[in-house]
Amino acid sequence: MAIVHFARFFTLAGYYFTIDFSQYRKVLLEQIKRMKRKVLWGSLLLFLPIGVLLLNSVYPLPVEKLKPPSSTMILDRKGEILRVFLSENDTWQIDEPLLDQISPKLQSAVLVYEDRWFYQHPGINPLSIIQALITNIRSGRILRGGSTITMQLARMIEPKERTVMNKLIEMFRAVQIEIRFSKDEILTYYLNIAPYGGNIVGSTAASLIYFNKSQSHLSLGEASLLAAIPNSPTHLRPDINPTMAKEARTKVLRRMLTRRIISDQAFYEAMGEPVSSKRHRMPFNAPHVSRLLKQYYPNRDQIYSTIDSYMQNRSEQILRQYLAPLQKQDISNGSVVIMDAKTREVLTMVGSYDFFDRKNHGQVNGAVASRSPGSALKPFIYGIALNRGLVTPESLLNDVPVDYSGYRPVNYDRQNRGYVTVREALTESLNVPAINLCAKLGDNGIYSFLKQAGLTTLDKSKMHYGLSLILGSAEVRLIELTNLYASLADCGRIADYKLAKPQNKNDMPKRKRGECFESSQRSWDNQKHRTGKQIFSQEASFILSEILSDVRRPDLASSFEATANLPKVAWKTGTSYGHRDAWSIGYTPDLVIGVWVGNFDGHGTAGLVGSEVAAPILFAIFNAVIERNNARWFxxxxxxxxxxxxxxxxxxxxxxxxxxxxxxYITGxxxxxxxxxxxxxxxxxxxxxxxxxxxxxxxxxxxxxxEEWNPEIATWLNRSGYMIAKIPQHTPDCNGIISGSVPIIKSPSSGTVHQIRSGIPLEYQKILLEASVSNRIKQIFWFLNGELVFRGNPSQKFFLEPIAGEHMLTCVDGEGKSASQTLTILD
Ligand SMILES: [Zn+2]
Ligand SMILES: [Zn+2]
Incomplete structure (x- = not known):
């Protein structure tokens, strides 16, 4: 590489020696005739490159200075700037790795004004040095430096006093730079590290701060001003010296006109542009996700996020609009995440109600905070059960009081319904049937499912969470919960969510600001990086989505018109214990939206109910961002x-x-x-x-x-006063056992009266309970006055401690068939 550059250097050098000295050719020829000069000249040509090579190895180019610490810039999915962070040196410096990201207007303004032979000379322009010398000698002081852009770049990386010696060093450095880098690279470096006053470095930062725009939108006047400022940054910055800045701009424009780079019309138009003395703030959008990305990718200068600015802005507006009236009700914050269901690209992340609200911890990013999900995880147990064929939407689940070793779940309304369908249990978000189903799933249930799905907050043992895991005993992050729902929207496939575009050179989209690379990028993701694993069958996902789309929407009643065209959405809400968190997550085959509402200090308040405060925000956002024409269902x-x-x-x-x-149902x-x-x-x-x-x-x-019910439901129906026709007893004198017949109580025998004997401990006076059941029966239950006293297998012997009184003894088998008789115990 160096050899190639060297060759170019020599060709170019030769070009200058032949062309520029052509007028002195006669004189030169005479001189060359002289032997001594000939030797001198020859040796100069011979030793110059060797000398340069030697010096180059002794004084290597400080390449690292060409890339000073730069600001981190976060871009949205279309390449628009979201947020810029100060560099380590507290400068605003945005590094542009490629010349075609720098305004062509600015490039030509710089070239014509600073160094119009830039693309021809080898780093040093002998003509302009001679011209500068003549000017300086005539005036008796230093007016011109004769510096090329390359020499100026050398001075930028090693600032020195203007002495003849330093000028020579600068020239040497310029040659080194030319050998090492292409002309485009040199011009890019120059425009990246040129001083623009104060802590503003490089043309991109200057463009944003002085004109509030990216380079591609610069006008000719603005580009000309940016070309002039680095000559004297303190005097020419428009926010401090607009008049001097305007004069400098005029000089650049005049020179462009003289060289016929621009037309008369363009010149006059540019001259007429006002010079604004305003200093703009750097972009500060999507602050939470920008900060998160900076933490995730500390070594990237430019981070191409997956954020869709339109969705982000609309979500921020809607969240503010809905949370504003809630502030009075002691509800201060909320977060929103929108994800592309197929690619898992995060399109929106709103971290809080107001980033700058210190009192309510506005800088906390609610989208990644660990919070209790309430019922928001419930759909997944139904998903697991559907996937295993245990239930269908119309299957019945028990909704009777249960006791799991002291854990007694209750429904939100503290009522039991006896039995409910899966559809009802899920849409009404009942706790008891969910816990029963959870228990039925056994070891390979919701805990292992969530572990497999990669919930990072699930860091304790299964025992720690117990059955109440499904009711919110484990915390989740909104972003991960949204991603979990994305698996339902994506045929049961779990995959990692993405916040940034990859930055591998081959994969990196070429940034053209204002232009959309979305379509190509999406297909890229779909094809090459469709990783992840199937955690449900697509059949189970489909049925679950159907059930979740059933739920009565909070928006339909109140604002029918606004939602008349809203496509089918599957959704679920959650409210954590103590009303600390309100959730709502919804999806279509394309988009998944998650909403959390609550207070960052974790205090609860009565109004924090998922369906009341989070669901309206969810639907407002769906209404705002969904493409109605393209909306579809699974x-x-x-x-x-x-x-x-x-x-x-x-x-x-x-x-x-x-x-x-x-x-x-799912066939098979x-x-x-x-x-x-x-x-x-x-x-x-x-x-x-x-x-x-x-x-x-x-x-x-x-x-x-x-109707024959299982024992739990039968007992509940009886106790709740439901009139269920009783199956008549089997003919008593018959010894046949009906397949699926009722149990026959063998002990105590019917009509016996027990007498408690005094002086003997009750534990020695126990009554044997024994029944015969069909040999298919695996489990029997004994109830005394409707209270379960024993459960176990039919061959087990149960002993009842006598309690004085008239009792009703009932034996229920595992199929729900029962037999009862009275039991009298006298004291
Ligand atoms: Zn039936
Ligand atoms: Zn019989």
Whole structure:
């Protein structure tokens, strides 16, 4: 490389020696005739390069000074500047790695004004040095330096007093720079580190501070002024000396006109531009995400974020608009995250209500803060259960009081419903059925699911969170929760979210400000970097999304017109324990939006309810950012079919189900078991007793359909006063056991009266409880006056400590069939 540069240096040098000295050719020829001069001249040509090479190795170019510490610049997905940070040296310096990112107007203004032979000379321009010498000698003082842009660059990296010796050093450095770098690189360095007054360094920072625009938008007048300022930054800066700045601009423009770089018209137009003395603030948009990116990528000067400025700005506005009236209700903050469901690019991150609000900790980034999600994780247990075929939307779940080793979950309204469908349990966000389902999922349940999904806040053991994990005992970050929902929007695929574009040279989009590289970038992401893993089947995701799109929207009633065209959205809310956090997350196949509302100091307040304060913000943002024309819903996967199920039990209908309804199911996955709630029972016409296949013979009987419930629901229905027709008892003198018949209580035998004997401890007077059940039965339950006293397998022996009184003893088998008898204990 160096050799190539050297060769160019020599060619160019030769060019100058032949062309510029052509007028002295005669004199030269005479001189060359002389032997001594010939030797001298020859040796000069021979030793100059060797000398330069030698000096180059002794005094290497301080290359690092060409790249001083620069400001970090955060850009949005289209290349517009979001925020600029001061450099380590407290300067505003934005490094432009490529010349084509610098305004062409500024380039030509600089070249014509400073060094119009820049692209021809080898770093030193002998003509301008001679011209400068003549000028200086005539005037008796130093007026001109004869410096090329390369020499000026050398002086910028090593500022020195203006002496003849220093000038020679500068020339040597200029040659070194020319050998090492291309002309474009040199001009780029020059414009990157040129002083623009105060702590403003380089043309990009100057352009932003003096004109509040990026280089691509510079006018001719502005470019001309930027070309002039580095000559005397303190005197020419427009914010301090607008008059002198204007004069300098005129000089540059005149020279451009003289050299016919610009037309007369362009010249007069530029001359007419006012010189503003305003100093603008550096861009300060999306402050939270900008700061986060700077922390994530400390070594990048320019960070291409995935932020979509339009969505970011609209979300900020909407969040402010909705949070403003809540300030009076002791609700001070909120955050918003918008994610592209396919690429997982974060399109928006609003960290707080007001970044500058110190009182309410506005600088805290709520999007990455760990908070309790309340019910916001619930959909995922249903997802797991759907995925395993355990449930379909119309399956029933128990909603009766339960006790898991002392943990007794309750619903938000403290009511139990006996049984509810999966759809109802999820849309009404009931706690008890969710906990029951969670318990049913066993070891490989929600905890391992969330671990697999990569929730970074889940740092304690499974035991620590227990079953209440699903009700918000673990904390989550809004950004991760939004990403988790993105997996539902993306066919069950979990992947990492992205905040920045990659900065690999081949992958990096060429920044052209104002131009959109979005489309190409998205396809790039889709094809090459579609990593991640399937945590649900797409069938389970589809069904879950269908259920979540069912929920009554808070916006539909109040402002029908505004939402009339709003496409189908799947969504869920969450409210943490003690009303400390309100959440709402929604998605379409394209976008996922997460909203958190709360106080950063964590205090709760009655108004913090997900559906009341977070959901309206979610829908307002959906309304603002969604492209209605392109809005779509998920395609139903082939494996998802509909089937007719029992309207009561939600299981595939049997011939005995009186009413049916349609339900989604996954072929080959969802349970095919038909309704077990509706049972035909043969009843003796004479006695009204139940008959089995043995005792049925020779008797006249009829068949009736009964509802048979599992013990928990049956007990709850009884105690709650629901009139459920009781299945008649089996003919007592029959020894046959009906397949699926009721249990038969063997001990205590019917009608026995127990007498508690005094003087003997009660524990030695226990009563044996024993029942015979169908051999299919795995579990039996004993209830005393409706209270569960034992549960276990049918072969187990249970002993009841006697309590004086009239009791009702009930044995319920695992299929919900039961037998009862009275038990009298006398004191
Ligand atoms: Zn049925
Ligand atoms: Zn029988």
């Amino acid at each position: 395609d139903r996967p082939n494996q998802v079919q509909t089937r007719r199920v029992c309207a009561l039990s939600g299981m595939p209908k049997s011939g005995f189900c009186p009413k049916t309804k349609m339900d989604f 996955v969802s349970s095919p078991d038909i309704c077990s709630t509706h049972k035909p029972v043969q009843i003796d016409n004479q006695t009204g007793m139940r008959l089995c296949s043995y005792c049925r013979l020779g008797r006249t009987y009829h068949e009736e359909i009964f």
